[in-house]
Amino acid sequence: MNLTVKLHRSFRTLVILLATFCLASIIISAYYLYTGYKQEMALVETTGEAECEDLKFLPYRSMELKTAKPIDPSKTDPTVLLFVESQYSQLGQDIIAILESSRFQYHMVIAPAKGDIPPLTDNGRGKYTIVIYENILKYVSMDSWNRELLEKYCVEYSVSIIGFHKANENSSPSTKLKGLPLHLYNNVALKDCVVNPQSPLLRITKAPRVEKGPLPGEDWTVFQFNHSTYQPVLLTELQTSRPPPTALPKAALYATVVQDLGLHDGIQRVLFGNNLAFWLHKLIFIDAISFLSGNKLRLSLDRYILVDIDDIFVGKEGTRMNTDDVKVRQASGNTISDTCMHK
Numbered sequence: 098m099n100l101t102v103k104l105h106r107s108f109r110t111l112v113i114l115l116a117t118f119c120l121a122s123i124i125i126s127a128y129y130l131y132t133g134y135k136q137e138m139a140l141v142e143t144t145g146e147a148e149c150e151d152l153k154f155l156p157y158r159s160m161e162l163k164t165a166k167p168i169d170p171s172k173t174d175p176t177v178l179l180f181v182e183s184q185y186s187q188l189g190q191d192i193i194a195i196l197e198s199s200r201f202q203y204h205m206v207i208a209p210a211k212g213d214i215p216p217l218t219d220n221g222r223g224k225y226t227i228v229i230y231e232n233i234l235k236y237v238s239m240d241s242w243n244r245e246l247l248e249k250y251c252v253e254y255s256v257s258i259i260g261f262h263k264a265n266e267n268s269s270p271s272t273k274l275k276g277l278p279l280h281l282y283n284n285v286a287l288k289d290c291v292v293n294p295q296s297p298l299l300r301i302t303k304a305p306r307v308e309k310g311p312l313p314g315e316d317w318t319v320f321q322f323n324h325s326t327y328q329p330v331l332l333t334e335l336q337t338s339r340p341p342p343t344a345l346p347k348a349a350l351y352a353t354v355v356q357d358l359g360l361h362d363g364i365q366r367v368l369f370g371n372n373l374a375f376w377l378h379k380l381i382f383i384d385a386i387s388f389l390s391g392n393k394l395r396l397s398l399d400r401y402i403l404v405d406i407d408d409i410f411v412g413k414e415g416t417r418m419n420t421d422d423v424k425v426r427q428a429s430g431n432t433i434s435d436t437c438m439h440k
Contacts, residue, residue: 164297166359169255170391173223177201177386177394178215180208181231188261189231191373195382201394208232212239214247223254226390233260233368237275244276248364257365257389259382263372264316270342278324278361281370282345286315286336287353290377296330298356298367298388301396302380311336318370319351326360330367330381354381365389402433 177196181189184207196203204225206215212235217224228247230236236258239247250256262272264283272281288311294304312333320327329352335341357366367385369378387395418426 164358166363166365167255168257168365168389168391170226170393172254173226173256175202175390175393176225177203178217178225178228179203179205179231180229180235181205182235183207186231188263188372192229192231195373195379199383199386199394199396201386208235212236212243214243217247217250218254223250223256226256226393227386228256228258230258230260233262233274234272236260237277248362252363255391257367259367259369259385259389261369261372262318264318271344277357278322279327279355279368280321281318282321282342283318284315285317285319285341285345285351286339287312287317287319287333287351288336290331290333290353291350292377292381293329293332296328296356298330298381298384300384300387301398302377302384306377308377313375314371315339316371317353319345319353320355320368320370321346322355324361326358328356328358330354330356331377354378356385
């Protein structure tokens with residue numbers, strides 16, 4: 098009997114000790130999780146503030162925030178005129194893929210050497226709301242007659258231009274765009290980019306979005322300007338491992354995407370210093386189409402989750418979904434739906 102009582106007391110003591118140990122573990126874990134979360138949030142806020150502070154020291158930052166020239170999309174059809182280098186060029190295919198996946202109508206033309214352009218109007222109405230050049234040099238090197246026609250059309254019908262410049266080993270260290278107060282510096286290695294929160298064209302792209310680390314490739318182009326019509330959209334730093342072009346002015350940050358607000362010649366433009374391989378360029382490109390078309394060509398901000406359920410029917414034995422699995426998935430879907438509705 099005494100042995101039974103002793104065992105009972107020992108067991109009760111053991112249970113109490115285990116319960117105390119578990120409670121202490123929970124309290125300690127909760128404390129470290131909470132303090133770790135606070136430190137992480139503080140780090141994120143500090144990083145964001147630091148990046149925003151960098152924007153104040155841009156050497157080409159306007160002393161006064163300028164407003165973009167208003168766009169009137171009622172004068173044109175919601176169609177993009179796309180000039181490509183060739184039918185099979187990589188950047189051209191990437192642009193077409195985005196236009197088609199977004200269900201934007203477009204007309205593709207291989208950019209000729211002299212800059213010949215297709216008819217731009219039909220019965221007094223503009224046929225295109227945006228003009229895109231895969232190679233912006235084809236635009237600035239057009240003969241004066243065709244360029245005057247295109248720019249007159251852009252001004253009268255409130256049409257904007259998007260252009261890309263992809264440097265290569267044959268590109269000169271610096272390039273002056275003919276007719277524009279803008280200099281390009283080529284084959285630059287960049288790192289640590291940040292989206293300018295003052296840019297008016299942002300819609301899907303969030304600012305100040307910070308992307309740490311080196312940007313892919315060493316063939317980037319950065320833009321330098323001294324006119325208030327230009328505003329940087331994406332800002333980066335130079336990689337210290339590679340010497341920059343000797344003619345490149347020293348600055349804290351450099352713009353690899355710029356927006357022309359139309360204050361110079363009445364035409365709004367967005368220029369990219371590389372192709373669309375960098376994911377932020379894709380988002381900014383979609384935002385640029387939306388903004389420059391006066392929201393005529395834009396994607397919905399609604400998001401949908403596609404769940405592949407073919408394993409219910411074709412899954413292998415042992416992995417095929419059963420009734421309980423379907424009920425759990427249905428409950429999860431309802432939870433996600435309710436959460437999104439409340440937000």
